[in-house]
Amino acid sequence: MSRARAGAGLGLRVASTLVMLFLYFPLAIIVVYAFTTQSSSFTFPPPGLTLDWFGVAFAREDMWEAFRLSLLVAAISTTVAITLGSLLAGAVYRTRFFGREALTFIVLLPIALPGIVTGIALRSTLSGLFDVSPGTFTIVIGHTTFCIVIVFNNVVARLRRLSPNVVEASADLGASGWQTFRHVLMPNLATALLAGGVLAFALSFDEIIVTTFTRGGDPTLPIWIFQKLFRPRNRPVTNVVALIAVTVTIVPVLLAQMLARSSDDAGTGMGAGATSARPRGAIPAE
């Protein structure tokens, strides 16, 4: 233990630091160019700094419309996903039934398969075969589909670590099923639902691939940014809006992670790393 833990070698330290810099450098660039005085190119270093672009961005009604649409879609999708995801988690947890394994695999598909699959499948089937007109409704359907798994993963992880004795104790003490749910299960699941909900919200708010296929005429915020990308004028406005978009998702996700840390199941909810914040061996084998 002692020698291995003594400290990382210089090479490892340098490599790790470089990878970290690689991850954060582009975000710094976005910030820098939100303040540049140039309107149509991104010279480095910026010739001057200004706050004007924030005023220009905030005055744009089309930006706010896209922003509101993104908020609306994310809010509805998250709500539906929380309902479906936690119900499914409740069904899968400690119950064996036909098709259980298949179902837990299918719930993963919308994020394991390329997003384009969900997008084109929903578009061609809903609009092509059933004449559902694309719009907010179809965007919500697409987003909910890949948000379910985020909530599901978080709730299942929590349920697994919740001792079944707690539920039995509650019943032994005379609580009804509803009371057990309300006073025992819910308080235990609350942070998992919150963490899952925030991650689902963030994922929906930033999504662009599925949205491209399912949307009607109105752009969501990422689509709006994408449309502005190839316009030569007022380019820093895009950076200002980009900063807003990042803040809207990063701050809640960061808070949710902090919150979930106390219960040690802070995951991306996307599978990746869902276990990494847990202490070793804390996950009971299923």
Add this chain to the structure above:
Amino acid sequence: MGPDRAPPLLVVGYEHVAVTDRARRGGPMAAISTFFYRHPWAKLAALLLPAVLWLIVLYLGSIGGLLIYSFWSLAEFTGLIDRTLTLSTYQSLLEPANSDIVLRTLAMAAAVTIACSILAFPLAYYMARYATRRGRFVLYLAVLMPLWSSYLVRALAWRQILAREGVLYWALGKVGLDGVIDTLITAPVVGGASLIASKISLFIVFTYLWLPFMILPVEAALERVPGSFLEASSDLGARPWLTFRRIVLPLAKPGLIAGSIFTFSLTLGDFILPTMFGSSEFYLGQQVFTQIGVVGNTPLAAAFTFVAMAIMIVYLSIARRAGAFESL
């Protein structure tokens, strides 16, 4: 404590029981929960139904609809979709123009996956072996944050970094190496008209965007490698490189495979980045987007999508066998 004090306590106790009892008997919620308690199958069905309807009917149903489309074809003269079942759309995938797209995308996905694995390893190893518990959480958040900041925003940043007047040229110019880029982009396969219009930039940005997806599962896998294994290996005389190759790498494999599911799948279906970076050569996602959005050839778009799906399903089943799902 006087005897007159005791009864109220008891009464309080009774009252509490009485309250819960009332709540148990009355109210629709109580009735429902009693019903579900007596009929566990009904409870399971009620829990399952919404998600099953959504995932099986809506999601898998839509994919089924897409499958039907892929067996239709686009009538050559009218440009309308001919709804007779045919394999001609799949046949057209074998045309060089189309098969090249698939191969190019696979090559890019493989290159990006390898690059992500190499870049992810040192940081993941540092996090798992050397960071304190608190430090590891901070690093974990630091890796996670870029993942949760808009993907489009991070791609936008790279357009600003790689531009001719941007920071990369500027920095290399300072040390007199900006000629290196210009030489690099004249290279035959990977080059392009400018740095942004070259495959090199597409590769860099893909690698950058998916890197956190690789770091997190690799770190999770490495965290489970007991330190004693490494000590035992070195006690038995293995040099660090041998320990890495024979102990660390095999144990990290499920994590690497889990990460590669994301790096591979995300590269396969992306159509935003190839429009922002790289040459005019198409990638799979881009072709799907163009066929359905511009050309109106939904059958061909559907067939391409099923190629991507088939590749991913093969990949997922291999990953599952390799035990990668436990690292997810």
